[in-house]
Amino acid sequence: MQLLCPQACAPAALGPHALWAVAWGLLLLVPVSAGAQRGRKKVVHVLEGESGSVVVQTAPGQVVSHRGGTIVLPCRYHYEAAAHDHDGVRLKWTKVVDPLAFTDVFVALGTQHRAFGPYRGRAELQNDGPGDASLVLRNVTLQDYGRYECEVTNELEDDAGVVKLDLEGVVFPYHPRGGRYKMTFVEAQRACAEQDGILASAEQLHEAWRNGLDWCNAGWLRDGSVQYPVSQAREPCGGAGSSGAGEGTNGGVRNYGYRHNAEERYDAFCFTSNLPGRVFFLKPLRPVALAGAARACAARGATVAKVGQLFAAWKLQLLDRCTAGWLADGSARYPIVNPRTRCGGPRPGVRSLGFPDASRRLFGVYCYRAPGAPDPAPGGWGWGWEGGGGWAGGSRDPAAWTPLRV
Numbered sequence: 001m002q003l004l005c006p007q008a009c010a011p012a013a014l015g016p017h018a019l020w021a022v023a024w025g026l027l028l029l030v031p032v033s034a035g036a037q038r039g040r041k042k043v044v045h046v047l048e049g050e051s052g053s054v055v056v057q058t059a060p061g062q063v064v065s066h067r068g069g070t071i072v073l074p075c076r077y078h079y080e081a082a083a084h085d086h087d088g089v090r091l092k093w094t095k096v097v098d099p100l101a102f103t104d105v106f107v108a109l110g111t112q113h114r115a116f117g118p119y120r121g122r123a124e125l126q127n128d129g130p131g132d133a134s135l136v137l138r139n140v141t142l143q144d145y146g147r148y149e150c151e152v153t154n155e156l157e158d159d160a161g162v163v164k165l166d167l168e169g170v171v172f173p174y175h176p177r178g179g180r181y182k183m184t185f186v187e188a189q190r191a192c193a194e195q196d197g198i199l200a201s202a203e204q205l206h207e208a209w210r211n212g213l214d215w216c217n218a219g220w221l222r223d224g225s226v227q228y229p230v231s232q233a234r235e236p237c238g239g240a241g242s243s244g245a246g247e248g249t250n251g252g253v254r255n256y257g258y259r260h261n262a263e264e265r266y267d268a269f270c271f272t273s274n275l276p277g278r279v280f281f282l283k284p285l286r287p288v289a290l291a292g293a294a295r296a297c298a299a300r301g302a303t304v305a306k307v308g309q310l311f312a313a314w315k316l317q318l319l320d321r322c323t324a325g326w327l328a329d330g331s332a333r334y335p336i337v338n339p340r341t342r343c344g345g346p347r348p349g350v351r352s353l354g355f356p357d358a359s360r361r362l363f364g365v366y367c368y369r370a371p372g373a374p375d376p377a378p379g380g381w382g383w384g385w386e387g388g389g390g391w392a393g394g395s396r397d398p399a400a401w402t403p404l405r406v
Contacts, residue, residue: 054079054089054152056133058161065140066168067273072126073163075133075150089154091125091133096147096162098223105148106135118143142167142198142273169273170315171200171208173215174307177330177355180217185261188220188268195329196308197270198222204271205229209253212347218256219267226256226266272308277370279305279313281321287362293326297367301376304328305368310335314350324353325364331355332363 055078065071079089090109094102104116106123115123118141126134133150145167151160174191176182183191192199199222200208209229216237218228230237230251238254259266284296297304305313306328313319314335322343324332332353336343344351356363369375 054154054157054159056150056152056159056161058150058163062164062166064166064168065137067140067142068276069140069274070136070138071140071165073135073137073148073150073165075135075152075161075163076131077133077152077159078131079152079154089152092151092153093123093135094149094151096149102149137165140165140167142169142271145198145201145271167271167273168316169204169271170311171204171213171269171271172197172308172311172350173217173219173267174270175217175267180267181265183220183265183268184263185220185224185259188266191268192270192308194306195270195272196306196312197272200269200271202227205269206253209251214251215269217267218254219269220259220261221269224258224261226259226264227253227269229253270308272312274316275309275312275368277368277373279309279317279319279366279368281323281325281364282367283323283364287364288326289360289362290326290330290358293363293365296365299376300367300369301373302367302369305366307331307333309368310366311350323364324351325366327366329355330358332361333366 057076057078059074063071063073073093075093077089088110090107092107093105095105097103105119106113106115106125108114108125113125115121119137122138124136126132126136128134133152135148135150137144144165146165148163148165149160150163151158174195174197176191189199199220201222202225205213205221205227206229209231212231213229214231215228216230216234218226220226228237230253233251237251280302282296282300282302284292288296294304304326310319310327310333314337318337319335320337321334322336322340324334327333332355333350334343335350337348339346339348
């Protein structure tokens with residue numbers, strides 16, 4: 001008696017390679033949950049001479065980009081194609097969130113590709129010949145900074161390599177109007193985001209210290225630790241004998257270790273990168289209060305600059321202005337590239353006047369104009385009222401400003 005089973009027996013007729021492709025094709029459609037990804041990695045290293053072996057090679061060190069740029073995360077693999085077809089190889093990129101947690105970035109099997117979450121529309125394979133698993137990442141964001149794992153898998157073995165993506169940028173210390181040591185870890189994350197940044201990594205803070213950052217107040221970092229950089233050791237800042245990277249007469253990075261992120265409060269060390277737009281100083285006919293500063297920027301097709309935007313303009317666009325101006329958080333600051341005595345001392349940096357009374361203190365303003373935004377008042381124009389006057393007692397409405405030649 002012949003038993004007919006066209007549906008039940010079909011898988012056996014497909015063969016092992018086809019079954020492999022079908023199984024992984026289904027997995028391409030379903031991202032792994034965050035909880036399931038913890039501790040899931042198992043990397044099997046095999047000898048290159050074995051039949052069907054996979055050997056992954058990634059670039060040593062790190063690759064460097066900037067916000068808005070395009071970068072290639074290099075990854076190549078050696079595979080015994082004589083034993084197996086390259087189309088049966090699964091390529092997967094994940095971002096290492098912490099040592100036991102991973103976020104899906106991109107996965108490919110043959111002609112089937114999928115990017116996940118914020119990487120959709122930005123990530124694709126380079127496809128530079130057989131064995132190339134390099135990932136092209138476009139429109140790089142601050143959040144893209146970190147370590148990425150390239151994993152290559154065939155039916156039996158897998159191998160993986162790690163690529164570190166670094167960003168050109170600047171680390172800046174930050175505390176809100178409420179004063180120092182007021183933020184939990186989550187509040188520090190939020191504060192950095194509001195000022196056009198993210199919490200800096202320990203590596204970024206250490207590099208900033210090597211470049212001269214000196215700040216005698218402890219702040220949160222991305223990994224949940226609390227540290228601060230001291231270029232010139234002094235007793236109020238831990239002294240020359242305190243523990244930390246580079247300790248000694250040249251100071252160092254003081255480290256409080258990992259703190260309770262929901263109860264303990266510190267400042268923050270934020271990181272920002274390349275600006276897609278431009279920061280400029282606007283000097284009205286007379287200095288203005290904070291509310292008037294916002295209207296002045298709006299009249300120029302811009303917004304009041306954030307702290308991170310001013311730091312990026314100072315560090316990456318070499319903005320140098322010896323005049324204090326309002327920023328979006330209510331602080332008053334100014335950037336110095338070429339130090340001079342009358343502009344705050346012998347070292348370059350962004351000087352801060354703290355958080356002046358927003359309604360009584362009067363300054364100019366630092367504005368930020370996004371790419372492509374038109375300037376309704378080109379250079380050589382200021383803002384005020386026809387006929388002049390009107391500032392004493394705030395008797396004129398800044399909403400009624402008109403452009404005036406200055």
